[in-house]
Amino acid sequence: MITDTLLNTGTDLLNLFYPRLCTGCGTTLVRQEDHICTGCMYNLPKTGFHLDRHNPMEQLFWGRVRIEYAAAYYYFEKSGKCRRILHSIKYKGKKELARYIGMLYGNELLRAGPFSSAGILLPVPLHSKREKKRGFNQSEWFAAGLSESMNKHLAADVLVRVSGTNTQTNKSRIKRWENVENCFAVKNPEKIENTHILLVDDVVTTGATLEACAIALLEAACVKISILTIAYA
Numbered sequence: 001m002i003t004d005t006l007l008n009t010g011t012d013l014l015n016l017f018y019p020r021l022c023t024g025c026g027t028t029l030v031r032q033e034d035h036i037c038t039g040c041m042y043n044l045p046k047t048g049f050h051l052d053r054h055n056p057m058e059q060l061f062w063g064r065v066r067i068e069y070a071a072a073y074y075y076f077e078k079s080g081k082c083r084r085i086l087h088s089i090k091y092k093g094k095k096e097l098a099r100y101i102g103m104l105y106g107n108e109l110l111r112a113g114p115f116s117s118a119g120i121l122l123p124v125p126l127h128s129k130r131e132k133k134r135g136f137n138q139s140e141w142f143a144a145g146l147s148e149s150m151n152k153h154l155a156a157d158v159l160v161r162v163s164g165t166n167t168q169t170n171k172s173r174i175k176r177w178e179n180v181e182n183c184f185a186v187k188n189p190e191k192i193e194n195t196h197i198l199l200v201d202d203v204v205t206t207g208a209t210l211e212a213c214a215i216a217l218l219e220a221a222c223v224k225i226s227i228l229t230i231a232y233a
C-alpha cells in the first residue's frame with residue numbers, strides 16, 4: 001500500500017517535470033493512460049475490417065495474389081490522428097507506440113474474427129540501410145505487440161529484402177510494383193512450411209509491397225497468407 005502510494009507520487013512528480021504527452025493531441029496523459037489519451041483512443045477511426053469478410057482491404061488483393069484475410073486497425077486520413085501516430089512512430093522513433101498498438105489490436109483480433117487461427121507473424125522487412133538510419137523496423141515492433149497479446153511466434157529472419165527501393169511516395173501503382181518486384185527473398189523456408197502466416201506492415205496504400213512479399217512466400221513454401229496493418233490508406 002505505502003509502496004504503491006510512493007510509486008504513484010514518484011510517477012506524478014516525474015510527470016510534472018517530464019510530462020508524458022498524448023501522441024494524438026499533445027495533452028498530458030494521466031496515470032492510467034499510455035501513449036494515447038482516452039479521448040483520442042475513442043476517436044481513432046477503427047475499420048472493423050477483421051469482422052468484415054470481403055472488406056475493401058481484402059478486395060485490394062483480388063486478382064493479384066491469393067490472400068486468406070486482410071485487416072487494418074485504423075483508417076488513414078490525411079489530417080487525422082492516425083496519421084500523427086504513424087508519423088510519430090516512423091519519424092520520431094516511437095517504436096514502443098507501434099508495439100503498444102500491436103498489443104491493443106491483438107486483443108481485439110483474439111476476441112472475434114478469423115485471425116486467431118493463424119500461426120506465425122512475419123513483419124515486412126525494411127532495407128537494412130533504411131533500418132540502420134531509422135534504428136528500427138516499425139512493422140517488426142507492431143508485430144512484436146501482436147505477438148505478445150496473441151501469443152504467436154514472430155519470425156523476423158524469414159522474409160528478407162534483397163535490394164533497396166527508392167522511396168515509394170508519389171509513384172503510380174504500376175511504377176510501385178516494378179519498384180518492389182523481386183525485392184524480397186525467403187530464408188529458412190522450412191520454418192514456415194504448412195503454416196498460416198500473418199504478414200504485418202505499418203500501412204497499406206496500393207498493396208504493392210505486401211503483394212511482392214506474399215508472392216515470394218507462396219513461391220518458397222506451402223503456406224496460407226493473411227495480412228495485418230496498423231492503417232489502411
Ligand SMILES: [Zn+2]
Pocket residue numbers: 022023024025026027036037038039040041
Ligand atoms: Zn489525445
